[in-house]
Amino acid sequence: MLLVGTPLAHQLHIIMRKLIYRFSPGKGEGRAEWKELLGGKGANLAEMANLGIPVPPGFTITTEACVDYLRQLAIPEGLFAGVRESIGWLESKTHKGFGSTENPLLVSVRSGARSSMPGMMDTVLNLGLNDRTVAALAAHSQSERFALDAYRRLLSMFADVVLGVERSIFDAPLDEARRTVARKRDLSIPSNDDALARLIPDTLLGAAELRAVVESYKDIIRAHAHQEFPADPYEQLEATIAAVFRSWNNPRAKLYRTMNGIPDDWGTAVNVQAMVFGNLGDTSATGVAFTRDPSSGERRFFGEWLPNAQGEDVVAGIRTPRPLARHPGDEGLSLEESMPENYAQLFAIQGKLEQRFRDMQDLEFTIEAGKLYLLQTRNGKRSARASVRIAVDMVAEGLLNEDEAILRVDPDRLQELLFPTIDPASSAVPLARGIGASPGAVTGRVVFSAEDAQVEAGKHEAVILVRAETSPEDLHGMKAAKGILTARGGATSHAAVVARGMGRPCVSGCSALQVDQVARSMTIYDADGAIIETIAQGATITIDGSTGNVYRGTVATVPADLGNEMGTLLKWTDRVRRLRVRANADTPAQAEKALAFGAEGIGLCRTEHMFFDAERIRAVREMILARDVVSRKRALDQLLPFQRTDFTAIFRVMQDHPVTIRLLDPPLHEFLPKEPEQIAELATALGMSVDDVERRIRELYEFNPMLGHRGVRLGVTFPDISEMQVRAILEAACSVQKEGMHVHPEIMIPLAFSAAELRVMRKIVDRIAHETFERLGCVVKFEFGTMIELPRAALLADQLAVEAEFFSFGTNDLTQTTLGLSRDDAGSFLPAYVEQHLLAEDPFVTLDTEGVGELLRIAVEKGRVARSEISLGVCGEHGGDPRSIEFFERLGLNYVSCSPFRVPVARVAAAQAALRRTKRYWR
Ligand code: ADP
Ligand code: MG
Ligand code: MG
Numbered sequence: 001m002l003l004v005g006t007p008l009a010h011q012l013h014i015i016m017r018k019l020i021y022r023f024s025p026g027k028g029e030g031r032a033e034w035k036e037l038l039g040g041k042g043a044n045l046a047e048m049a050n051l052g053i054p055v056p057p058g059f060t061i062t063t064e065a066c067v068d069y070l071r072q073l074a075i076p077e078g079l080f081a082g083v084r085e086s087i088g089w090l091e092s093k094t095h096k097g098f099g100s101t102e103n104p105l106l107v108s109v110r111s112g113a114r115s116s117m118p119g120m121m122d123t124v125l126n127l128g129l130n131d132r133t134v135a136a137l138a139a140h141s142q143s144e145r146f147a148l149d150a151y152r153r154l155l156s157m158f159a160d161v162v163l164g165v166e167r168s169i170f171d172a173p174l175d176e177a178r179r180t181v182a183r184k185r186d187l188s189i190p191s192n193d194d195a196l197a198r199l200i201p202d203t204l205l206g207a208a209e210l211r212a213v214v215e216s217y218k219d220i221i222r223a224h225a226h227q228e229f230p231a232d233p234y235e236q237l238e239a240t241i242a243a244v245f246r247s248w249n250n251p252r253a254k255l256y257r258t259m260n261g262i263p264d265d266w267g268t269a270v271n272v273q274a275m276v277f278g279n280l281g282d283t284s285a286t287g288v289a290f291t292r293d294p295s296s297g298e299r300r301f302f303g304e305w306l307p308n309a310q311g312e313d314v315v316a317g318i319r320t321p322r323p324l325a326r327h328p329g330d331e332g333l334s335l336e337e338s339m340p341e342n343y344a345q346l347f348a349i350q351g352k353l354e355q356r357f358r359d360m361q362d363l364e365f366t367i368e369a370g371k372l373y374l375l376q377t378r379n380g381k382r383s384a385r386a387s388v389r390i391a392v393d394m395v396a397e398g399l400l401n402e403d404e405a406i407l408r409v410d411p412d413r414l415q416e417l418l419f420p421t422i423d424p425a426s427s428a429v430p431l432a433r434g435i436g437a438s439p440g441a442v443t444g445r446v447v448f449s450a451e452d453a454q455v456e457a458g459k460h461e462a463v464i465l466v467r468a469e470t471s472p473e474d475l476h477g478m479k480a481a482k483g484i485l486t487a488r489g490g491a492t493s494h495a496a497v498v499a500r501g502m503g504r505p506c507v508s509g510c511s512a513l514q515v516d517q518v519a520r521s522m523t524i525y526d527a528d529g530a531i532i533e534t535i536a537q538g539a540t541i542t543i544d545g546s547t548g549n550v551y552r553g554t555v556a557t558v559p560a561d562l563g564n565e566m567g568t569l570l571k572w573t574d575r576v577r578r579l580r581v582r583a584n585a586d587t588p589a590q591a592e593k594a595l596a597f598g599a600e601g602i603g604l605c606r607t608e609h610m611f612f613d614a615e616r617i618r619a620v621r622e623m624i625l626a627r628d629v630v631s632r633k634r635a636l637d638q639l640l641p642f643q644r645t646d647f648t649a650i651f652r653v654m655q656d657h658p659v660t661i662r663l664l665d666p667p668l669h670e671f672l673p674k675e676p677e678q679i680a681e682l683a684t685a686l687g688m689s690v691d692d693v694e695r696r697i698r699e700l701y702e703f704n705p706m707l708g709h710r711g712v713r714l715g716v717t718f719p720d721i722s723e724m725q726v727r728a729i730l731e732a733a734c735s736v737q738k739e740g741m742h743v744h745p746e747i748m749i750p751l752a753f754s755a756a757e758l759r760v761m762r763k764i765v766d767r768i769a770h771e772t773f774e775r776l777g778c779v780v781k782f783e784f785g786t787m788i789e790l791p792r793a794a795l796l797a798d799q800l801a802v803e804a805e806f807f808s809f810g811t812n813d814l815t816q817t818t819l820g821l822s823r824d825d826a827g828s829f830l831p832a833y834v835e836q837h838l839l840a841e842d843p844f845v846t847l848d849t850e851g852v853g854e855l856l857r858i859a860v861e862k863g864r865v866a867r868s869e870i871s872l873g874v875c876g877e878h879g880g881d882p883r884s885i886e887f888f889e890r891l892g893l894n895y896v897s898c899s900p901f902r903v904p905v906a907r908v909a910a911a912q913a914a915l916r917r918t919k920r921y922w923r
Helices: 008-016 035-050 063-072 079-094 131-141 144-161 167-184 193-199 207-225 233-247 251-260 311-316 340-357 384-396 402-408 411-418 450-458 472-480 494-502 563-576 588-596 614-625 629-654 676-686 690-700 712-717 719-738 755-776 791-795 797-803 811-819 830-835 852-866 882-891 900-917
Strands: 020-024 058-061 107-113 123-127 268-274 285-290 302-307 361-368 371-379 435-438 441-447 463-467 483-486 506-508 513-516 521-525 531-536 540-544 549-552 580-584 602-606 658-662 744-749 783-788 806-809 871-874 895-898
Touching: 020 035, 020 079, 035 058, 035 063, 035 107, 035 268, 035 340, 035 371, 058 079, 063 233, 063 268, 079 233, 079 268, 107 233, 123 144, 123 233, 131 144, 144 167, 144 207, 144 233, 167 193, 167 207, 233 268, 285 311, 285 340, 302 311, 340 361, 340 371, 384 402, 384 411, 384 563, 402 563, 402 900, 411 563, 411 900, 435 494, 441 450, 450 463, 450 472, 463 472, 463 513, 472 494, 483 494, 483 540, 494 506, 506 540, 563 900, 580 588, 580 900, 588 629, 588 900, 602 629, 602 895, 614 629, 614 676, 614 690, 629 658, 629 719, 676 690, 712 719, 712 755, 719 744, 719 755, 744 755, 744 806, 755 783, 755 797, 783 791, 783 797, 791 797, 791 811, 791 852, 797 806, 797 852, 806 852, 811 852, 852 882, 882 900, 895 900
Parallel strands: 441 463, 463 483, 483 506, 580 602, 580 895, 602 658, 658 744, 744 783, 783 806, 806 871, 871 895
Antiparallel strands: 020 058, 058 268, 107 123, 107 268, 285 302, 285 361, 361 371, 435 506, 441 540, 513 521, 521 531, 540 549
8 A cells, every 4th residue: 555655654654553552451552651642541551451450451542543533534544444353352352242132342432631631521431232232231231221221321422422412402301211200209309400310310210211211312313413323333433433533622622721731732542442330230339549538648548439330420429429448437338348359459459550650549440240340540630738748658658769759749739738728628609709819718807998907907806908909008907907809900919919928818800899998898790790799898708819719708718737748848859959949028027937938048128118117108208208318318317227127137037048138129109198188197297288298299200110210220319218228237237247146138239220320339338338337346248239120231241240249130020121011011911912822821920931031041141251159049929930940940040039938839849940950850
């Protein structure tokens, strides 16, 4: 069959290519490692066969065959001939005949992609039945009802998967059969279908009812698919194989792939396997099992089973499944008690599978008339907590080494362990959903202003502050509240950023919510704009800052618990990682938290965050509104002791560790009041006229504050503000050093774009240092450096490095300025960009390595040329993002800095990045 015009090598590949791999206990042609070719299910079935585990025999059609089919929309040459041969082999293995009217062979046709896509694609069971073979099956099994039950399942699955008939159409005849049985038994018939199905489960349907169901199903197929159900088993099989190939492109599967980053061109394998029956009576059963508890990670064999049932019945939830092994609190007779021999065999197999796969397994099994079969095994999905416990336990058991254990956990999910979470056992339904902006679940009474938050919290009430959006004015209320909920703003809004810094759970951008400040209530709307509920001040709600869910009333939570295993794992990561991990912390309390989570310094201390305190904001405003140098100096003199006290406390907490303090960064108008009452209040307090205050506010107004009078520009125009801050830092450093502790202050200049600016600032810093050290009779070693958050600064990094002893990449601003994208305004179009693949992901969450990353690369290279010992770090949100950390590791940065709660995440991510970079491990 040489093809004219096709290269010989390609032809050889087509001819030689093996499209079918067989498996039966003792021998599988495939292996677990061949998931690309055989899909996860097929590869593991082959592996189980190789291990001598009893699997029903069968064969796997490769993913390559699927890819071919989808490309040409035609069955690959020779495939069906191979399928017929393999069915012949299966007949000899099972001593049954496909289409036989004596002892018919039935098969399942199961999809199975490379990485598991649970329930996303299609499976058809009981293939090979028709009006004649069903009679043979009835005779052979001595149960007509069993045979008919298998047949009606085939008819509906085939119609759905192959012929595209809506599955729900098949409910009516089944419900009718249930009603017939209910009438026979003199039971009153519930109007609700679910209740009916619970009253009369499938097992109570007799042969007579099922015969009627089968006939109705054939009618449905005739009416909706305009064809007869194909009686020929081979016709059934070939059509199903093609349909399973096509199911790779069904909308469900496509969406799942988009959400989980699975490429569209992998294709699915198809497994054709002899059927075994768990519904042949009381010595038959079916179930699912985990080799360890998927929620806690505890090493106990765990699962559910049903006697006299087929696979899907266990998950369908109509009959209550029973526990595998006896365990306190579980209901129903366990498999261990009911079928001790099968249980013992299953228990031995699960141990064998864990040893082979070196991971927790999720199993499907069926017992047919006292004989156990395994139908599937795969690495089980698990909670974050379980992933840590299992990885650490497996090292102790000798199954994994420490490096492998580190690579087993998903660092992004570790954060779940650091906060209380909604009790997984809770069935509460959320009222609305916003953005999970700061993790943790809390319950409290609703308040609608910062003042009310403070008052109610003062009465020892747990309160949740609800605002349309927050501003610096709300800070004291946010501090007093246990949680924050806003209607507007994204994951990087004021509410989100401040809440994360404070460690307060926060749901932001909950757009279903409308806040009525005056009435002190909020209204929740559904998607069509209808009111779901109005909640008044004082009512109790629960918010989950991890998922973004908002609930009415109290929802049970489970407390944060790092657990011993997490501590052990984190200790291992410290051995392998090269990147240091610092925290962004503005207060002594945050610094303590950061140290507790393992931070090795402070990478960003935002001095202005200390300005908002009620007693300080007045002095800050006085400083801003000052008309002349003298009155500004008076205000600055008031601020100095506050700042010094804060820095002293932070240095004491962080002793021996570096502390990077950024000089004032935001534009001054951010500190001024916006509401008329507050303006009036301020005017009175400062002895100014309201007009004067308003005029000054107008003068400070900016069209684009992000690119306005801020950062180093403030230092250039108001050097006395910088002088005060440097003096406060160094006086604090001297006093702590005098107490006998080590201090490592690093003074950081924000938003510089030139070496010239740094020279101006350096001069101020040096002068104040000289003067302060002289006055206090003390010298403290400190460093002077800059943030890199403008493209120009990155491009001219060699010049800046002449002045700066360290660079800290402010990747939030650098992303904004590189992409010309305002973080606070991007919410309206960024999702469309991600959806249309114009951006791989939100660049404010995961670094745009191509663009922003290129600037970093240039800055690192040039910075090191000018100053080989320069210290390089990152202090944007990306410092706590695992995929960005992988990039920072490859760039060879010295450290990342992130919010205290992300420090453990960053430690694990940095260790994984180091392990992957040394090429010993791949993703
Ligand atoms: P999914 O990937 O959705 O779990 P499966 O291919 O595993 O789909 O099959 C669906 C159900 O049918 C499972 O409960 C499985 O155990 C059962 N099943 C599949 N093949 C067979 C078979 N040959 N004999 C008995 N039950 C089977
Ligand atoms: Mg399955
Ligand atoms: Mg910045």
